[in-house]
Amino acid sequence: MALPMRTVPSGFVDYVTEVxxxxxxxxxxxxxxxxxxxxxxxxxxxxxxxxxxxxxxxDAAKHPDPLDWLLAPLAGGATLVLCGALDPAKLDGRSVAEKVTTQLV
Structure with missing residues (x-):
């Protein structure tokens, strides 16, 4: 539970203490x-x-360029809800649940 190992085997490092x-x-x-x-x-x-x-x-299917679905939101200071197979019938519910302010669909 995020505690360091008491004894680290030879040839290994403890992830918790390293990271x-x-x-x-x-x-x-x-x-x-x-x-x-x-x-x-x-x-x-x-x-x-x-x-x-x-x-x-x-909607990554309609915006397949990573410039649109990753880099532009990051550059603009936005957070991202990336959908690979967006169901248009569930768009409104997904937008409300994810607190979406802007859609690229």
């Missing part, structure tokens, strides 16, 4: 190639009308 020291954040390396992708994602978020705090439901 616990890292924070829950990621800072990517500065890379010129990434800059272009980040700019495209931000532009796409603006095109889709996504903004910080949005909860975006995306």
């Amino acid at each position: 616990r020291t890292f924070g829950d954040h990621f800072t990517p390396y500065a890379n010129q190639a990434d800059r272009g992708l980040v700019e495209r994602a931000a532009a796409r978020a603006a095109d889709l009308g996504l903004k910080a705090g949005d909860r975006v439901l995306v």
Whole structure:
């Protein structure tokens, strides 16, 4: 239950003691190639009308490009409800249950 192992076998490491020291954040390396992708994602978020705090439901079948269903929401500061086989009859219920503010369907 998230406690370190008392004795770690030779050739192994204790996951709990190794991972616990890292924070829950990621800072990517500065890379010129990434800059272009980040700019495209931000532009796409603006095109889709996504903004910080949005909860975006995306039909991945209609938006198969990861720029739409992953990078644009992240660049816009939105959270994501990704649906792979969205049933249109259940769209309203899913939107309410997931507290969706914007739909890409």
